[in-house]
Amino acid sequence: MALKAPGRRSLHRNEVLHAASNVFGIGSEHPFANYWTCKGGLPEVISVLPPKDQADALLERYFECVDPVYPMIHRQTFYADYEQFWGLSPPESSPLGTQFVTTSPPEDRQSTAEFYVSAAHQSLRMSSYLSKASIRSIQAMVLITYFLINDNHASDGWAFAGILIRQAYAMGLHRDPNIVCPSASPFDKQLRRKLWQAVLLQDTFLTVLLSLPPSATHTDVSVADLIDDHSSIAHSNPTDTAYIRGCWTLANLVQETICSPRSLDLPICSTARQKTKLLADFKSVYRSFPDIFRSWTASSLTALSISKPRIVRQTLFLTSNYFHNVMLVHSSASLEVPVNIRGALDAAHDAISAFFLLYKLFESEAKVWWVFNHRAFLEALCIGGILKDEARVDGGFEVVNRDPAFARGKEDIYDFFTKLNVVHTNATFALAVVT
16 A cells, blocks of 8 residues: 655644754854864864963953852962963863953954864863863863853753763762762862852753753752861952852752742742742841842942952842842742732842943943843843733823832833843843743
């Protein structure tokens, strides 16, 4: 019996079912361009590193802009290795450093940074990073993931982060160093904790934005064990330990209470009692932050940005992260729990104000940080949704126009979309995710 050819409609259905889809609707090209020959090996990668004076500038920019926000590399020991083994030093910091350089046109910075990240990936391949893991390789993978996200390759960054987390687990970074390597030095234990924290933070706050399940969920590494030993080489910048502990504590709460339910399209809180308790937990986390991260004004941070810009960057990132998640709690609704309009507007304002201040003080950096831009976009979207819903009810239009909280919300939206004309590439992906 002859078989009938499938009709056009069934062909189309099969094509839809089996066609490859872009995960987040943007960044369809492979992120690591292939410049490498079969036999070039690691010497070929090392040969394309920038001259040392340029590499020095990139590293200086990296430690100025990126390290305050994600302090996982010990600067003194890194520079010791860098100076001693210049010809063999892996280029994991070059791509991110290039993104923050302001002395060349954006197009040149992007192409140069993408070339360096390809070199970083090739060096990982040469070290068989899929079957071997080390502190340096995990650090490089964390930075490459952030680079991909900032470079409009969020789909690739998400996929690459999956490999990173598996390798971090395989290396045992999720385990308490006092248990798995009790004889290690305080410095090495501290380094492992900081690196696991970096993996955890990256996973948690990316999954918040993408409403996907968290992966860095199984660990017995304690925040309380991260201490700053002033007598040890592990000693770091004065506020780094407090900043890391604050981010870590926040991530632990967000991962369980926000990431997990949102990944399944479940309400964050199903009862009023649960919502009250969760907000109390967030307030407790906020009170645990040192005063320097809580007691500030726009004018005080502006003045501090001249003498202590590292603290200012940390304050703005922590503030944005905290209030964005508080906004998600207030704006979440269920059958028993309505949206807390005032709470959501206040939290969204505090979060987006941190973005505005980052833009004012460090404009070139604000254009690079995808996570900060995307959070601000979602905050503006939340404010707009509340204003729209409120204007629809009887008498709501007058309330929206008279109430100071709503007027402030409209001003926040206007300010954000004014800046969006400049940082439009980040908004493109944000819109793709939201819609």
